[in-house]
Amino acid sequence: MPAVDLEAPEQRTSDAVLEIIDVSVRFGGINAVSDVNLTVMPGEITGLIGPNGAGKTTTFNVITGLQEPTNGRVFIGGREVSHLPPYRRARLGIARTFQRLEVFGSLTVFENILAAAEFHKSWSEDQTPPRRVAAEIIDRVGLQRVGNARVDALPTGIARLVELGRALATRPRLLLLDEVGSGLNQDETDALGDLMLDLVRDGTAILLVEHDVELVMRVCTRIYVLDFGRIIAQGTPAEIQKDPAVQAAYLGSDEV
Amino acid sequence: MTAFEGFLITGLVTGCIYALIAMGLVVTYTTTGIFNFSHGAIAMFSAYTFWELWQNWHLNVVLSMFLVLVVLAPLFGLFIEMALMRPLRGAPVDLTVVVTLGLLLALVGIANSVWSPTVSRVLPQLDNGNGFRVGQVLVSYHELITVLALIVAGVGLRLLFTQSRLGIAMRAVVDNPDLLAMAGGRPVRVQQLSWMLSTSLAALGGMLLAPIQELNILNLTLLVVDGYAAAIIGRLRNLPAAVGGAIVIAVGQSMALGYLPSSGFLTRVQAIIPMIVLFIVLIVLPQDRLRTASFAAAVAPRVASLKSSIGVGIAVVIGSFIVSTQLGSANLKWGADGFATALELLSLVLLTGYGGMVSLCTLSFVGLGAFAMSHAGGTSGNPIGLIAAVGLAGAVGALVALPTLRLRGLYLALATFSFATVMDLAVFTQILGTGGNIAVARVHIPGVPTKSDQAFFMVCCVTFVLCAIGVLALRRGSFGRRLVATNDSPAACATLGVNVNVTKLITFTLAAGMAGLAGALLGAVPGQVDANDFAALGSLVVLLLARVGGINTATGALLGAATFTGFQIAQPHLAAHDLTRHIAQLQYTLTGLAAISVGRDPNGFGGRIVRLLDRFKPAESFQTAPAVRAAPAEDGTVGSVFFQEEEELAHAGR
Structure with a gap:
């Protein structure tokens, strides 16, 4: 961790709206998030799925600055924000919803x-x-x-x-949605999906944490799967559905 | 060397008592999540009860001790849990602070009624102060018993918490009482036991402390505040750290008493050491990350519109003028005092009611305001004095706010309380003295005859009304939304680009300035002030009054002040019926009891009145907002789908 702290903020030249690199969070002896790497590209909805307690909300907290990571770096629009307080990150164009209201x-x-x-x-x-x-x-x-x-x-x-x-x-460039669809029924979720696709067309990138697998498969361009704090798979919805590790860890073979 | 050893032993023994008190605080905090501000008052009350049984009823000393420690104190703990604490489960922190402060005030009031402070009482040391020699130092059996009591209590608690099923349940209960209940535990029983244990520890501390210090209601209640500092060193959870902290603080105090000069400013150091330790520890301790929203917050009453607040304001001014023509000089002074007090409370409406920050140092700013008015206002009451009062109080407010901003809830309350105590004991005694001879002139507005009692009454009235309209306008506007939002969810505000600390700093400064203005007016009512007018305990009364009146309405500020002034006016009249002794304390007792009652109705009288008035208004429908147009029947948005289904369900239900 000190090695990272001493380095000057870095500028990255990728097009990504959000990049997180090697992020780990430890609570006491428990690894809530381990070496997570994740990229969100503009014009896309990126899914982040996984069972309860997999570290999805913790990852959101690290991105928005509410949780200091034990290790790792966060870039928004190519600019390193690892040491910025939450309000300054928000001013770079990220906004979020909360799983716990x-x-x-x-x-x-x-x-x-x-x-x-x-x-x-x-x-x-x-x-x-x-x-x-x-x-x-x-x-x-x-x-x-x-x-x-x-x-x-x-x-x-x-x-x-x-x-x-x-x-x-x-008017965020990047919207982090933490289970915004829970508590809604099928019709409402459909409307929510339409709204998300609409937002993306208007130029907002979305990182979506969602339990409703159907919704995720419908709207996401790319999906990351977290399990016990680690990314166990990433890819297009089709690839994720076929991935045996994902089926074992999360989806359950019958559900897909 | 003998002197040094003597001071060391005194320090160690006092430290043991602070430690017993700190342990009691830790027990209730770890098991119920409530910090008991009345812990010291319970210790005081127990010491007096012990005196009553032993010295007044001449019961056997062991029997008296047994009755207090094993029967009366635990029963009182049981009563506290059942009557006061149970309704507070899940309540916001400031409400728990107010209820326990209310209990403190009520106990002080009752003790003053039962044991008149004008009669001197002596609680002898156990075994009459006999002792034995260790080298050249005499150690009394009382001191030995104190040390042994701490060891027994410490080991006992350690065993209880780590070895027994009950103790483990006690630790589990604060984290999740519902889970404990599901696992077959009985959270209510566990919390009752911890209150009983805690009151017993407080009683033990009080009974051992009183003979060493003196049997004095206020001193005992506040002396054990020193135990608070120790408990905070243990982060309210760690018993060994709390015990260590208690001993370090007490030895430091004892040494300061022994070796610092016995005259001048430095004599004050000894008294404020625990407060300074408390303040520093609070600032240095790492805080939890941004608090997330609590849904238990009370539903705040509607905020009056500009039109209605100006209307009511004008009515109050006209009504006050009409009444003022009928009042004599004494009652006009009480009236002016009432409006200035209402202004004090209004500063808490802004700070605590809207902003959710609990401040226990309002009177410190009021005192600074009076001080500034007495200097800058001169003998003629130059209006610059008012500006200086607002400026000085606001500036000091900002300075206090800077290090304490990141503190929340209870920790902010404790930090402001330690600031208030330092101001009380070390600053005001220096700059205002205790002789009541610092003159504060009534403000003189050029062209307006403000010298008469009636004119000054109207000045206070108009100032309050203008400030109230201002506070309400602030609340309705953009800054008010930001403030309320910061209170509701600091985390959400931060992720929306708000620097939460700036919002809090501005609010704290504004509230301090308003309290300063109140001080400039309040001091001018009697025309002179001294340090006693701004005692730390008074700030607690101010917060309780604001709560009782209603902390989130301007009406509430006025009602709180009216209640207080009403007591004071009634007092001399009742004195004629030889009730003086009881009535003198009645205002504390009643304020305390009323504050306890806010545990059941968090919006106070003011909120109740606003709700009552609301009944006579036509119900507002959701669709009537000018900015919000009626929803098209089916526009496919998420919300419209949601409501359409709701409607269909309701239809089907019918």
């Missing part, structure tokens, strides 16, 4: 998204009026009915959509 519970749905748009206006060059941004996102995600409801009074599935809307309000 992190909504602003005492604000309304509209205020949640408005607040995020105001934050964005305060640090970016984009000076679009926050109210307009928030109204657009409410429409896009379909939260009109609950615009004035306090978020802590809403069902979890809808609160997740509020988090999605809030993340979109910062």
